[in-house]
Amino acid sequence: MPPRLSLVLGAALLAASFHGHASQDTGTIRGQAAPDEQIIIVSESTNAIVGVVADHEGRFEAHDLAPGQYRVARGSALSQPRGAPVLAGRVTxxxxPAKADDPRR
Incomplete structure (x- = not known):
């Protein structure tokens, strides 16, 4: 195999293995809320905040979260947060719950 091709393939394999390893060190929170709703996710240990927006069907995901305990809530100030543990390599x-003014309730 030519040296240049070998170097390119080696770099590609290293990048793929690093990416795969990194995803095993973090976790994901996936959930359901109202369509197009803003969701706030807060780490209980660091107070780091992640904001995501639910899609048109109410689905949301936050990736690459460090393992630990998180609070998940609607973007509104009246929302009650839910506890959500994040484990490395896992999805929580x-x-x-539906908002009080949600007609689907």
């Missing part, structure tokens, strides 16, 4: 699912 959270369903937020």
């Amino acid at each position: 699912t959270v369903t937020l």
Whole structure:
């Protein structure tokens, strides 16, 4: 194999293995809320805040979260947060209850 091709393939394999390893060190919170709703995710240990927006069907995901305990809530100040543990290499699912003014309730 030519040296240049070998170098390119080696770099590609290293990048792929690093990416795969990194995803095993973090976790994901996936959930269901109202369509197009803003979701706030707060780490209980660092107070780091992650904001995501639910899609048109109410689904949301936050990736690459450090393992630990998180609070998940609607973007509104009246929302009650839900506890959500994040484990490395795992997905935690959270369903937020319907809002009081939600007609689907």
